[in-house]
Amino acid sequence: MDRLTEMEAFATVVDQGGFTDAAKKMGISKSAVSKHVSSLEARLGARLLNRTTRRVAPTEIGLAYYDRARRVLNDADEADALVTSMQSAPSGQLRICVATDFGVNHLSPLLVDFLREFPQVTVNMVLENRPVDLVSGSFDMAIRVGAPDGAPLTSRKLAETAQRMVASPGYIASFGRPARIDDLKNHKLLHYSDLDSGSVWRLIAPSGEQRQIRTAGWLSVNDGQSLLNAAISGLGIAYLPSFLCADALKEGLVEDAMPDLAPDLQGIYAVYPSARFTQPKVRALVDFLVAAFRDKGPEKW
Template sequence: MDRLTEMEAFATVVDQGGFTDAAKKMGISKSAVSKHVSSLEARLGARLLNRTTRRVSPTEIGLAYYDRARRVLTDAGEADALVTSMQAAPSGQLRISVATDFGVNHLSPVLGDFLATYPDISVNMVLNNRYVELISEGFDLAVRIGELEDSSLRARKLTETKMRMIASPAYLEKYGRPKRLDDLNEHKLLHYSNQANGSVWKVSAPSGEKRQIRTAGWLSVNDGQSLLNAAKSGLGIAYLPSFLYADAMKNGEIEDVIPDLPVDTQGIYAVYPPGRFPQPKVRAFIDFLVDAFSEKGPESW
């Protein structure tokens, strides 16, 4: 006989307190339920139920087996439900978190195509510049840039961005071009104020080692686009990702301050809570993003 059916018959008898009610619950005859349970006991070589004319109750061994059997049956039911849900059309509200700069400049412009492709999904996009707790704060997914701090999350790489020190031609003409990292001590720096480590740039030196640039900034802002605007206006040197500066550099509004330095690259990822399979709406959105950014980065923005 089918092992799972035997297990289900036994567990249902325990749940319902007897064979008659178990048969009604399962939609089969009382004799069929009795046959499944007897077959299970014979296969295990143990008596699982105490049977009297008035009641049925599990033996000590039967109670221990019931606990495990109920878990197995629950897992089996969830597995069936998972297959059903994964074949269903993606739907429901998708709540995503994304850094303001990337969300405004690159995610917002492609959302229309996603919503047109999946009309049964609604999107709630939250723009912020902090690491949100996906599960406790109710997010389905986040787009994150740089090193991933939470290793418990699942992640899929979308593309890459490069980091450069940039400034306007007017600034470099007025204050001179630094030739070495140490020369930055004599320059006006534009810092991103939301960094956890404060006003520090982690930059690769020509030797390949990582250097921390701690020079005090002339201006600190919690928004990358504002830093880019300040750099274009000649206010100082900013350290920004290519997805922000690419157009300005192409138009000659800013320049690479120290071209000989190694260029640092950061990954851009879709991250989502752990679990063996993502929900259909999450999987659909990630697949869409991979396609949308397939020809983007690390410089071509």
Template sequence: MDRLTEMEAFATVVDQGGFTDAAKKMGISKSAVSKHVSALEARLGARLLNRTTRRVSPTEIGLAYYDRARRVLNDAGEADALVTSMQTAPSGLLRISVATDFGVNHLSPVLGEFLQQHPGITVNMVLNNRYVELISEGFDMAIRIGELEDSTLRARKLADTTRRMIASPSYFQQYGRPEKIDDLNEHKLLHYSNQANAAVWKITAPSGEKRQIRTTGWLTVNDGQSLLNACISGLGIAYLPSFLYSEAMQKGLVEEAIPGLPVEVQGIYAVYPPGRFTQPKVRAFIDFLVDAFSDKGPETW
């Protein structure tokens, strides 16, 4: 007889508390269930069930065997589900968390193409600048930038971005260009208001030394695109990622404030809850993003 069927019959008898209910659960006859369990006991050379006229219960050996058998059966069920899901067109609601700046500028423009490719998927994209708990808040995945703090999540890199201090040519003409990090104290600086310690810029000096510059801001706003617009208008120096400033720098609208400083590179990742296999809708979207951003970063966006 099939070993897995024998294990399933035994485990179902334990789960249902008897042969009659186990037979109903499995959709086979009571005698067939009994034959499977008897064959299992004969093969193992051990009695797994205590049988009385009123009830059936596992022996001590049977209980230990049940724990392992149930794991095997669950794994087999997940393996079947995995194969089925991989052959099924991705579908369902995909809930995504992404930082506002990246979502507006780079995720929103490609969503239409993704939805055209996968008509069975609907997307709920939540734009915010806070750290969300994927599982407890009901998100399927998130896009995160920089060092990943939660090591329990699975992650796949989509691209790299850099961070630079930038300002417009008109700003430098009016206020001069800082030559070293300490000169920033004499300049008009623009800050994010939604980041912890936003008034502290962490900068790497040419020597490799990590510097923390506590700056006073001329303008504080909770949106990166608004900071870029302020830069272009000549209002000050901002510390922004390349996925925001790249196009403006290529057009000559902004320039790097202190060109000699080492460039900070940050990864952009798709993160999603751990599990034995990835949901088809999540896997499809991540594969799409990897392809969509294959020619992006760290400076070219």
């Protein structure tokens, strides 16, 4: 007889407390359940159940065997569910958390094609500049700029971006181009207020030395597009990711304020809770984004 079926028959008898209810649970005859259990006991050379006219209970050996058998059966059920899940079409609501600048400028335009390709999926995208707890939270995945933290998350790199110090040609003409990092203290700096480092820019000097510059200036805002608009208007120097300012650089609206400064490269990642298998809707979007961003970054946006 099939070994796994014998295990299932025995474990179901223990779970249901008797052969009659076990037969109903398995959808087979009572005699078939009894044959499976008897075959198992004969193969193992041990009595696993004490049978009386009123009740059936596992022996001491049977109880120990039941614990292991139940684990094997649960693993088999999970394996079946894994295959079913991986072959099923992506469907259901997909909740995504993404930083505002990246979500508006790069993720939103791609969702049109994604939803057309996977019509059974609905997307709820939340724009949030601070990291959310994906393990205990209500999001299926997030798009994060910067190396993922040590949380129990799975991550896939989508692209890279480079932090650029940009200012308008008019600002450079009026105030000059800073030649050294120390020159920045004489300039008007535009600050992104949601930085984990506070009102400080962490820069890498041409020598490789890491420097910190306090950025108290005319404007502090928690939106990168607003900072770019201010820089285009000649209000000061902004320190922005290339995925946000690349078009403005190409069009000459801003220029690199310190071209000799080493670029600060950062990865852009899709992150989602670690699990034995990934939901089809999550896997579909991650694969879609990996393909969409294959030729992007760090300067090519």
